[in-house]
Amino acid sequence: xxxxxxxxxxxxxxxxxxxxxxxxxxxxxxxxxxxxxxxxxxxxxxxxxxxxxxxxxxxxxxxxxxxxxxxxxxxxxxxxxxxxxxxxxxxxxxxxxxxxxxxxxxxxxxxxxxxxxxxxxxxxxxxxxxxxxxxxxxxxxxxxxxxxxxxxxxxxxxxxxxxxxxxxxxxxxxxxxxxxxxxxxxxxxxxxxxxxxxxxxxxxxxxxxxxxxxxxxxxxxxxxxxxxxxxxxxxxxxxxxxxxxxxxxxxxxxxxxxxxxxxxxxxxxxxxxxxxxxxxxxxxxxxxxxxxxxxxxxxxxxxxxxxxxxxxxxxxxxxxxxxxxxxxxxxxxxxxxxxxxxxxxxxxxxxxxxxxxxxxxxxxxxxxxxxxxxxxxxxxxxxxxxxxxxxxxxxxxxxxxxxxxxxxxxxxxxxxxxxxxxxxxxxxxxxxxxxxxxxxxxxxxxxxxxxxxxxxxxxxxxxxxxxxxxxxxxxxxxxxxxxxxxxxxxxxxxxxxxxxxxxxxxxxxxxxxxxxxxxxxxxxxxxxxxxxxxxxxxxxxxxxxxxxxxxxxxxxxxxxxxxxxxxxxxxxxxxxxxxxxxxxxxxxxxxxxxxxxxxxxxxxxxxxxxxxxxxxxxxxxxxxxxxxxxxxxxxxxxxxxxxxxxxxxxxxxxxxxxxxxxxxxxxxxxxxxxxxxxxxxxxxxxxxxxxxxxxxxxxxxxxxxxxxxxxxxxxxxx
Amino acid sequence: xxxxxxxxxxxxxxxxxxxxxxxxxxxxxxxxxxxxxxxxxxxxxxxxxxxxxxxxxxxxxxxxxxxxxxxxxxxxxxxxxxxxxxxxxxxxxxxxxxxxxx
Numbered sequence: 001x002x003x004x005x006x007x008x009x010x011x012x013x014x015x016x017x018x019x020x021x022x023x024x025x026x027x028x029x030x031x032x033x034x035x036x037x038x039x040x041x042x043x044x045x046x047x048x049x050x051x052x053x054x055x056x057x058x059x060x061x062x063x064x065x066x067x068x069x070x071x072x073x074x075x076x077x078x079x080x081x082x083x084x085x086x087x088x089x090x091x092x093x094x095x096x097x098x099x100x101x102x103x104x105x106x107x108x109x110x111x112x113x114x115x116x117x118x119x120x121x122x123x124x125x126x127x128x129x130x131x132x133x134x135x136x137x138x139x140x141x142x143x144x145x146x147x148x149x150x151x152x153x154x155x156x157x158x159x160x161x162x163x164x165x166x167x168x169x170x171x172x173x174x175x176x177x178x179x180x181x182x183x184x185x186x187x188x189x190x191x192x193x194x195x196x197x198x199x200x201x202x203x204x205x206x207x208x209x210x211x212x213x214x215x216x217x218x219x220x221x222x223x224x225x226x227x228x229x230x231x232x233x234x235x236x237x238x239x240x241x242x243x244x245x246x247x248x249x250x251x252x253x254x255x256x257x258x259x260x261x262x263x264x265x266x267x268x269x270x271x272x273x274x275x276x277x278x279x280x281x282x283x284x285x286x287x288x289x290x291x292x293x294x295x296x297x298x299x300x301x302x303x304x305x306x307x308x309x310x311x312x313x314x315x316x317x318x319x320x321x322x323x324x325x326x327x328x329x330x331x332x333x334x335x336x337x338x339x340x341x342x343x344x345x346x347x348x349x350x351x352x353x354x355x356x357x358x359x360x361x362x363x364x365x366x367x368x369x370x371x372x373x374x375x376x377x378x379x380x381x382x383x384x385x386x387x388x389x390x391x392x393x394x395x396x397x398x399x400x401x402x403x404x405x406x407x408x409x410x411x412x413x414x415x416x417x418x419x420x421x422x423x424x425x426x427x428x429x430x431x432x433x434x435x436x437x438x439x440x441x442x443x444x445x446x447x448x449x450x451x452x453x454x455x456x457x458x459x460x461x462x463x464x465x466x467x468x469x470x471x472x473x474x475x476x477x478x479x480x481x482x483x484x485x486x487x488x489x490x491x492x493x494x495x496x497x498x499x500x501x502x503x504x505x506x507x508x509x510x511x512x513x514x515x516x517x518x519x520x521x522x523x524x525x526x527x528x529x530x531x532x533x534x535x536x537x538x539x540x541x542x543x544x545x546x547x548x549x550x551x552x553x554x555x556x557x558x559x560x561x562x563x564x565x566x567x568x569x570x571x572x573x574x575x576x577x578x579x580x581x582x583x584x585x586x587x588x589x590x591x592x593x594x595x596x597x598x599x600x601x602x603x604x605x606x607x608x609x610x611x612x613x614x615x616x617x618x619x620x621x622x623x624x625x626x627x628x629x630x631x632x633x634x635x636x637x638x639x640x641x642x643x644x645x646x647x648x649x650x651x652x653x654x655x656x657x658x659x660x661x662x663x664x665x666x667x668x669x670x671x672x673x674x675x676x677x678x679x680x681x682x683x684x685x686x687x688x689x690x691x692x693x694x695x696x697x698x699x700x701x702x703x704x705x706x707x708x709x710x711x712x713x714x715x716x717x718x
Numbered sequence: 719x720x721x722x723x724x725x726x727x728x729x730x731x732x733x734x735x736x737x738x739x740x741x742x743x744x745x746x747x748x749x750x751x752x753x754x755x756x757x758x759x760x761x762x763x764x765x766x767x768x769x770x771x772x773x774x775x776x777x778x779x780x781x782x783x784x785x786x787x788x789x790x791x792x793x794x795x796x797x798x799x800x801x802x803x804x805x806x807x808x809x810x811x812x813x814x815x816x817x818x819x820x
Binding site: 072075079135138139183188189190191193194197205206207209212213214215216218220221223224225227229 | 733737738740741743744747748751768769770771772773775776777779780781783784787804807808809810811813
């Protein structure tokens, strides 16, 4: 099909394409969820209709944007779905698997629409195979056939939702003349009519045959079709109009209650006699009634409850609000210096209002985690089938909200944990029955708010973790002194060690020991923590605690010389103050101290970062926990709890080790936020080059003027 | 003309009578029209059609118009269920009866 777009169209397409991609991805997700629901209720007419509508929407929208590959592939899917909802086909497990695979390919094609580097040709063979399968099933359904025409609709209705009762349904007269470009835009009037059949009873169908030219004058890709028909439905007029949403700009549409006087329903379609001679297309001869109107553009908020906002625009607003908070704090500080009560009170009021706005805006970034959880239904279905296990996935607390970026970044670690539970935790039906358990295993994903954090739990009722195997592995690898048995909780933590796997067999899913340490690192990178509890023979719980948002941080502010740093508050274990701290510091900025009978490695920030400052008279040691280890950081000044918006580091400073971001203090100073995991690595790294001068005369004049070369000499850059 | 009709390409609708095959199908139909101007009842094999959309049915209707203008009548032979259903759903029940019974 040829699409002739002028510059205006191209501009529209470029602007609107991201919104289409986003909506199409939602529809694709919806298709997956519907297919999974249909596996338990394959004859549910409502689900089948909803499934058809989703595919129809994706295909229609793709046609508007000229995405031919999406249209062509989805067309075949739509054909099979049409057969399903009309009762010509029955959804079998094999067909469900096929449709899921097709949905995956639609996802690939839609994603490729914006990713020019994405080469979909590699999967072209798979798509062709899927199309062949779709055609085979569609043909089989066509051969079996149901009694044709509108009666087929009755089959669908019999399977599920009843026809609207006379009391509920209203009769409408609909006249529609489709535009010339209807076919070129990827739309099929027949599909629209069948869509309407799904809404009620369609009758008295009249096609304006005279408008179709003879073959010698016909352009095959131009649409010359116009119809008049009645529709008995309990849907509102807006619902009927929605069926034409993808052709609104292109068609003439008139919808009127059938009870309306005939004069008000001047038809756009002139019914033709059965033997209408072939003449060149003649325009409709009747006037468009006043009820007919040019289709209006689809509104962004159809039900008025939701508005789609670009994420980066929201981030920009949050950023500005963060600046506003800082500016407000500065203004309040100046107000306090004036000692004018009214001014101080006014600034305080303004500060509180700004805080409220900021907190409210941060709420806009919150999304329910249930959307991420729902994706695992497909994973559990497919993986359990591959492993010949019977597993049911239960989701609890899907409405629990957390920051959108958090939801996106926790998906991969969760995926690994779910796959681990399926592969190693849950047994086969035979094993479970032999153990006196139900043959069907249970995997539960739950989320809830707890003490200002989000608690995500992955629970399985499988075989649990064998302490003996874990301990033996730890002894073999030298992680634990052979013969020594640590406390139970410490044994379980060993599975997070790099390369640790007690799996007897390496599968395609897991077993290479590459996963759990990365899972923990990824979670800690989100300022979260992961804990594990397990009962042999009964199952395993993995708890992940995450902050509600990555945009703001509850921090502990410290000072070293004129520099300011922030530790994530959840990583601070305790603070040690006393005389003599730091006196044992070596030239490389490291030393050890005893803390309650344990050796605590300590690092000096001023030495490690080469800060130009005299040693503090009474420094303090902040004890940090990260990745299961503790270390101390020597600082000059403790400045207490500080909540602030995190600003990313500019590109110039991205290579600085141990720093994850920055924040602007109320007085305008910049405080650097630590990445405590990387800081711990930095503290543990043995430096290969030492500074030539004494500790008190660092080579770097200031940490915020570090250059890549100077940073490299201190091992600060990656 | 009988010779012409005998050597003309067989008249059969494709399996997919849709927008995707519309241009090709139109070209075939035009050749059929050129090849046979005399046969009053004009048979077209329609048993292979497994998928038909509005564009495909429009082609069929357009062919029927051309034949009618020349005093010829389209006759669908062994029309598949898929094709018959599409014709009925699009409001061509009356025409379909004539095409089947010609």
